[in-house]
Amino acid sequence: MSQEYGFDLVLFQRSEGIAALQKANDFSQKFGLVLNDAEISALTERRFESLKSVGRVEFGEGILPKIIYTFADSPYLMKDNYFTMLDELQDCFYYYKNENCDVLSDDEMLSLMRQLFDNKAEGVIYKLCDLLTERFCGFAEETEEADEEGDE
Amino acid sequence: MNYFLPDASELLSAEESAVVQAKLWQLFKYRASCYLMNESTSMPESVAQELIKSICFTLGLALKAEQRSVRFLLDANFDALFRRGIRVIEADVAKAKRLLRIAKAGSPQIRNIYFEDTLNSISDFQKKYFYYYFAHEITCCIDYLLCTSVPEELFGVEYICEYLRRIIAENIFLACFEVQKVKSLLCHNHGHYKTMPLNLCEPVFINALGLALAGKEPRRLTLESSDCEKASAVIAIGGEAAIVQAAEQLCESLKISDAFAKRYFCNVAASQAIRLVGASEQGCLNNAFV
Numbered sequence: 001m002s003q004e005y006g007f008d009l010v011l012f013q014r015s016e017g018i019a020a021l022q023k024a025n026d027f028s029q030k031f032g033l034v035l036n037d038a039e040i041s042a043l044t045e046r047r048f049e050s051l052k053s054v055g056r057v058e059f060g061e062g063i064l065p066k067i068i069y070t071f072a073d074s075p076y077l078m079k080d081n082y083f084t085m086l087d088e089l090q091d092c093f094y095y096y097k098n099e100n101c102d103v104l105s106d107d108e109m110l111s112l113m114r115q116l117f118d119n120k121a122e123g124v125i126y127k128l129c130d131l132l133t134e135r136f137c138g139f140a141e142e143t144e145e146a147d148e149e150g151d152e
Numbered sequence: 153m154n155y156f157l158p159d160a161s162e163l164l165s166a167e168e169s170a171v172v173q174a175k176l177w178q179l180f181k182y183r184a185s186c187y188l189m190n191e192s193t194s195m196p197e198s199v200a201q202e203l204i205k206s207i208c209f210t211l212g213l214a215l216k217a218e219q220r221s222v223r224f225l226l227d228a229n230f231d232a233l234f235r236r237g238i239r240v241i242e243a244d245v246a247k248a249k250r251l252l253r254i255a256k257a258g259s260p261q262i263r264n265i266y267f268e269d270t271l272n273s274i275s276d277f278q279k280k281y282f283y284y285y286f287a288h289e290i291t292c293c294i295d296y297l298l299c300t301s302v303p304e305e306l307f308g309v310e311y312i313c314e315y316l317r318r319i320i321a322e323n324i325f326l327a328c329f330e331v332q333k334v335k336s337l338l339c340h341n342h343g344h345y346k347t348m349p350l351n352l353c354e355p356v357f358i359n360a361l362g363l364a365l366a367g368k369e370p371r372r373l374t375l376e377s378s379d380c381e382k383a384s385a386v387i388a389i390g391g392e393a394a395i396v397q398a399a400e401q402l403c404e405s406l407k408i409s410d411a412f413a414k415r416y417f418c419n420v421a422a423s424q425a426i427r428l429v430g431a432s433e434q435g436c437l438n439n440a441f442v
Contacts, residue, residue: 051194055196056194056197057194057195057196057197057200058193058194059177059193059194059200060181060185060193063193094194097194098196102188102192102196105191105192
């Protein structure tokens, strides 16, 4: 896409994303969760890979700072798994954003993820993914049923 | 950017291009957040592509309307330029509405379902045209073929206006002939002309052009073999220039005063020239006429 329009999206997003993550670090520090420069850089790169793999484009600073603000006080996030968890939560967010056809806003999506993550998923990412799949498949069925009822 | 702000990369250095891209990025971010009502920071790539196309198209329209070069973008306030582009689009939408009324009022008394469906679809264009976000889209179904199609570099309402101008020109041309003669010519050309995706004007124009080349009354619409021979002799001497000149004479003899229509049919004649010259050289010009 960037080449097609002579418009390098990634270039702009990268610098904005890094600055926002550094700012989010100040917040997460309160919970003993800090990303070093290498981790910030790696997460920023992973963001583009993740977006590319699900065919999405992001503008602004990215979803990672919001993930940090939403999940920083979760009992399941710890110093040792912080980087990996953020990476997986980011993947999960973009994937299920597509799966729910953008019906949920970012905030609604993160709030749902946090609620499931802390409760039924018990801080396990694959369980969270299963629950989200269940939720959105259910949502799709409900929508179809509602559409059918509407047609009638 | 390359599609709607043509030759930008040629006129701007790499540094200048980066300045324009940075401004475009800021505008895209703002437009994208408006589109998502600030509820999301990401969107499917396909939607982002359309938004960028639309922004570039709108900026390009503003530049065109103000007769400014791409270099103007270096110092321009993109938000303001975008708003001016939107105003150009709104004016064009109003123009398209007027053109549609004229096109409908001047429709030939000859039925063709593709012609009717296309005009009906253009009637709905405005309702489906979300120019704040998808200004480059052609939100209607255009199935009716023209004598010469609208250039591919036109999009959105620009395309619709140009399409309607061409339809009006063709209507003006067809109105110069007796309906029965046109119907019988079309029927001879294709028995099911009412339900086929074909242009009503082209066969009429070609025959009238042939008669003009032969120095005969174009309203007659039928060519004798002697007319074909005369037309062939004129083409053999004058080539494409003679064909275009005959189109000009044809418009004059039909008393077509509309400047766009005159220019349009000269272009149609020029686009048919290769075929007519070729047929003339092969000695089968009569096959080019109906």
